[in-house]
Amino acid sequence: MGRYILRRLLQMIPTLLAVAALIFLIFSVLPGSFAGTMTGGGRRALSPELVAQINAQFGLDKPLPVRFWDYLVRLAQFDLGTSFRTREPVVDLIAARIWPSLQLALSAMALAVTVGIPLGFLAAMRPGSLLDSITMIGAVSGLSMPQFWLGLLLMYVFALQLGWLPSFGYGDGRLRNLILPAIALGFAPLALLARTTRAGVLEVMGSDHIRTAMAKGTSPAQMIRWHVLRNVMVLIVTTLGLQIGSLLGQALVIEKLFSWPGLGSLMVDSVAIRDIPVVQGTILVIVLWFLVINVLVDVIYAVIDPRISLR
């Protein structure tokens, strides 16, 4: 397994390089420049000298191939460059944002797992029941509801009306500040997990080996533990992996709404002002996160299903 993991980790390198090249090229041809934003939105005159100085300082006056080569060389040295906007190393900016981002993403997933999977199981055990109907209505709502709107709704109810929780802010990472953004972010994966779990359990429950087990007199608890859970776990882990992987990138709406200092809001602000090194850095981190989660999911497959071997 160790060799497999090493091989998968090495396979990430060309993927990351391809992503890096793509981001570089996209932002090189995209209209708009960092120097152009120095008018402060029409508030001040922009001198040609300043534009030349900014372009010289950040190497933007060099030909595209030279800039691309410089970028790759820096990347090979784990140097993500310097932010145009803050003039600080991009690594430092990302380091300051990565923990709040992970806090939010992992909390949202913890909520989705602890509520979504049991709900899906319970609904599947009693198909057509009131609980099943409520769960599925909730799941459809959760999947179709825009995050922004849900976030506002949560703010309105739990902050404004009930006064239980703060409506915004990081608050030094306190739990009470985390609850609302985590619910807003975690609701869609929760709904998806509940739906997936229900569908998976229903499928397994209808299979021949379950009928055989039931005919043999296996107790419901044993049947769920040994036959249903193990079979449905591959499906759940796949869904879970995809959701965790994409959550860092998806969080930007919630981060902006709740003034949560994560990677998503940093990326959006950086795109707006064409702070290209920061955009490249944040996207690379988000892609890296996705790839690492994928490797983990593959490893977990082998652990939960002996039929899957890792070579």
Place this chain on the structure above:
Amino acid sequence: MIMRATIGALLLAGTALCAPAAWAQDVQRGGTLNFTAPYGSSVGTLDITASAEVQTEIVAHAMHRSLYKWNPETGKPEPDLFTDVTISDDGLVYTYKLRDDAVFHNDKPFTADDVIYSYNRIATPATASPSANFISRIKGFEDVQGGSATEMSGLKKIDNHTLEITFTASQDPGFDLMQNYVPIYPSNVEGDTQATQPVGLGPFRFVEHVPGSRVSFERFEGFFGEDDQPYLDRLNILIMGEAAARDVAFRNQEIDVSVLGSQQYQEYQADPDLSKGLLEVAELFTRVVGFDTTKPPFDDKRVRQAVNYGIDKDLIIDRLVKGKAFPAVGFMPTTSPAFDPDAQGYAYDPEKAKALLEEAGHADGIDLPVIANQNESWGAPIVEAIIPMLAKANIRASVEPVENAVLEDRITAGNFTAFIWSLSSGPDPLNILRCFYSKTAQSACNYTKFSNPEVDKLYEAAQQERDEAKRNDLIRQADGIIREEAPYWFFNYNKAVMAHQPWVHGLRGNPQELAIQDYDKIWIDDTAPADRKPQ
């Protein structure tokens, strides 16, 4: 006339009345103010000399001071870090007697060395500072920028508290040197560290920056001046770019002030409680559609005038901008000292617009493609609204929506037929007139490539004029010509609105930018929430 009277009343309410009303109560010391920075979800850098963003300025104003300061009541710069100044007969040499009671947050006493260090640092090309424009009239600036010198020859230390600055033009340097973008940094601190550990002369000392969330400060006990001691113990500037989130937080009393958009303005006005805490001011911003005056058919002033006659701006301001703006008469706003109170703007007259087009040889009509961002008050929604109006005048307007960075890039590169934007129109009217001077580069604010010999002459004369009233008169004349030449469709002057909680006092209607407040003048009373009220 009624409109102007209303603006005057608003300004009065925003500036003069606001503060005295607050002082009528017993001032209370202490407490924490939760202020908001509404222009984005982060503060780029804490070094204001490396930024052109208002978001950074909101933060910088708490901890830094410049040589001059802006007085929103008089609309003029006034001394801040100096007590006296002597001006040479030719108006080029200023000898400043600097304050001897000012101390930086790191306990370093303020001296002439700090001013020289700060200005030279901004001028150095290696810093690529967007603040450089503000010190470009100091003698020797060009040499430093060109690399032939490392220090500006126009900065001369006489003694620790006497500084001589030689300028290359006799224009009042106060408007430039009062900017928050040219703060005085301590000369014993490496400039680069200002981005993360800022040290200044301001009333509040930096405590913590949680990127994307907040910047926190505490009162600086060593702040200069007996009467200028800040009232608040702590100041949190909360980064909240999302208007809907600000609204909930304000109603939930988690924040003490909020800057309102047009939709919220209408809702707050309608609310009996919230409407009591609205601070309004006519800001020095003019919203316009700019034409490339060198490109046919917009090289003909009759065509440009036709666009001005072809739009019912009052209707747009009423319906779309929800009354959160004042109809523009010309470029200089009503709050500018160079505004002409007798000036008449373009009234809505589609027939006249059509006639002007025919007279210009465009009986078949013209196309007007406008690049615009998504701003609700001066972006694509406004262009969408003027399309049917202009159609009646045979002008086929269309909108090309672009991202803000693209808009700025295309405008400064001259890559447009027309654009819609919000442009600074103050506080220094002479500096604004420079944007209509034919020798000003297109990218450096002469966006419409405007060229008029009469305006050039008036600008040059105003530059030489030392008497303020006469200078403003010259600028007023130039503004009249610009109004007639119509390089822009003059849309509106922004009405900025700030909502504040009932326990907040001392806010001032700053027409430069309402979100920039003198935090040392603000105090809160004991009706504030328990975690923030004075103890």
